Amino acid sequence: MSQPFYFYTGLSLVELTGREARNLQDLLLGIESLPGSSIYYHTHRFLLQHHYMSSEPQNDFAFWITDVLQEDLLGERIASVDIMQFACIRDLRERFIEIIEDFLKEGKELRMAPQGEEFHFMKCRTYMLPTHHEAHNLEQFAEVLQQVSRHSLYFHIFEAKLRLEKEMNDFSCWLETSLGEKELADEIARLDPYTYTLEGLRKTIYSLIQKRIQQKAG
Amino acid sequence: MAQLKEYIPVVGQSIIDELYLLAERLEGKTIQTVNSTAVGGGVAEILNCMVPLITELGVDMYWDLIKGGENFFNVTKKFHNALHGRPEKITDEMLDIFMETSMHNVNNMKMNGDIIVIHDPQPIVLIKNKLPDAKWIWRCHIDVSNPDRKLWRFLKQFIMQYDGCIFSAPVFSQRLADTETGREVDQFLISPSIDPLSTKNKEIPQETIDAVLEKYNINKDKPIVSQISRYDYLKDPVGVIEAYKLVKRYIDCQLVLAGNVASDDPEHDKVFSEVSEHAGADPDIHPLVIDPAHNDIEINALQRASSVVVQKSLKEGFALTVTEALWKARPVVASAVGGIPLQITNGYSGILTRTIEGTARGIRQILQSPEYAKRLGENGREHIKNNFLITRHIRDYLLLFLTAYHKGDVIDLSYRGNSGNS
Secondary structure (H helix, E strand, C coil): CCCCEEEEEEEEEEEEEEEEECCHHHHHHHHHHCCHHHHHHHHHHHHHHCCCCCCCCCCHHHHHHHHCCCCHHHHHHHHCCCHHHCCCHHHHHHHHHHHHHHHHHCCCCCCCCCCCCCEEEEEEEEEEEEEEEEECCHHHHHHHHCCCCHHHHHHHHHHHHHHCCCCCCHHHHHHHHCCCCHHHHHHHHHCCHHHCCHHHHHHHHHHHHHHHHHHHHC | CCCHHHHHHHHCHHHHHHHHHHHHCCCCCEEEEEECCCCCCHHHHHHHHHHHHHHHCCCEEEEEECCCCHHHHHHHHHHHHHHCCCCCCCCHHHHHHHHHHHHHHHHHCCCCCCEEEEECCCCHHHHHHCCCCCEEEEECCCCCCCCCHHHHHHHHHHHCCCCEEEECCHHHCCCCECCCCCCECEEEECCCCECCCCCCCCCCCHHHHHHHHHHCCCCCCCCEEEEECCCCHHHCHHHHHHHHHHHHCCCCCEEEEEECCCCCCCCHHHHHHHHHHHHCCCCCEEEEECCHHHHHHHHHHHHHHCCEEEECCCCCCCCHHHHHHHHCCCCEEEECCCCHHHHCCECCCEEEECCHHHHHHHHHHHHHCHHHHHHHHHHHHHHHHHHCEHHHHHHHHHHHHHHCCCCCCEEECCCCCCCCCC
């Protein structure tokens, strides 16, 4: 008997750290010293708050560097960091530090943010809760996928992998280990979720599952 | 008063289900919340909506008011202005008046909730009643990014005794660490919200809108530019008139300034008289004081009738009037202050400005480009739907209450004890 998939949701509360940056040196210091939940928040906030708006969200660091400090080149480098390639926040943090340090080594004069446009470091506290939904097979999974909140979808795809440091997203893991659907699991794991809106991602995963259901039905 | 099930068509079943999941984890806890007025102003509006809904979720929550006379509220109004960074001389006598009423409330109010949420400076001294096991949160609705230092130092002695603070925008965040013990007061970012089903925000028929326009002699065939706000210097109603005059050079439009009176706002009459003076004899400027008995429906109608909604505040806590206008898919031109940039992405879901001239330019852009105006309004509504409705606000509060009992960055509230999916 295969293990059912229990749908969870992840709900976050934003915390203010009271720390701010006025220039790149301050930003670097914050990235180096603040908790991982701060790095996570500033690289993922946009996904939930503006999930309907566009894919390819910019992280807060890149946005501030480009829009406020007007260091376009560095902003692009930070925005282009491919978060999917990182297994944990620690490594992601190191990558940001490396890029900013390299830039600072060039010895350019530090640009200051105008008053009122400082970077405010925040972090998030996330609560994981089981919903009342579960799925025992592909058909049920597809059905429930359409009903769960965007927080649930977000939790299983983004939080599970990067924050809980699982090898892959929860959906792919269950499809492979419990249903033996390795090909489908790989297809979902290969998606770059950062390039979708959340509803776009939901539709794409649903379509892949439906395709597989039809294939099995022959 | 709407029930939770009525929000399902607006936000979806799954969002309401999540509120129940959180509420279950607060079983047996009592939440007490305190502010200074039951009617008028954004705080009272939110609490009037939020308290019954949280109660419906099964969480025991009740709402108390402090008492204060005219002198007390005159002082707290000055506090409000000074915290917003407006020049106000805060005298020792004012602090004495504040403390006298505050101590009367301290001695006469029963503070027995497990979690106590205190709104704004007026009731802040109630922390003196803190019992060891209770969790106290100070909810600051004011822009304290540049507060009067003397007043902030005075209030900080109380703030530091709280377990946590809530601010409406990141820029209001403060260093709240005890220099001797190193203890830091937790700070949370919780934006306010509107109730989409309230009289002020629900859909209304065109006949209702027309009737309100007729009542105030507003021409429904001429574009309406409006600012809906209390008559308060920080809302800069005179600046709005100046912006309107710049627009009027090119476009024949009307200006509606509409506000009500909150019981804790003694400055209203003075500002209103200055506004009327600036309006002069222009028949297209309508400075209105809305009768509290009809306030919500009339504000709803005026916002919906507006071609452009303006919020030219000099300082803001959050600006729920912006939220209301965006929810009605109105194009908004607003100052980039306080919580407004959280609501408006410039050029995408509204226009952000910093000057009278910029405000006038934004209004002209919108009045002359109906398609652009429509797009701004639609994007604005979607943003509000996802981030600033009462259901999101309730979720944040429930999460906040849970912080009193759970530490850590990722907290598993599973009855199964793990995430359930290997």
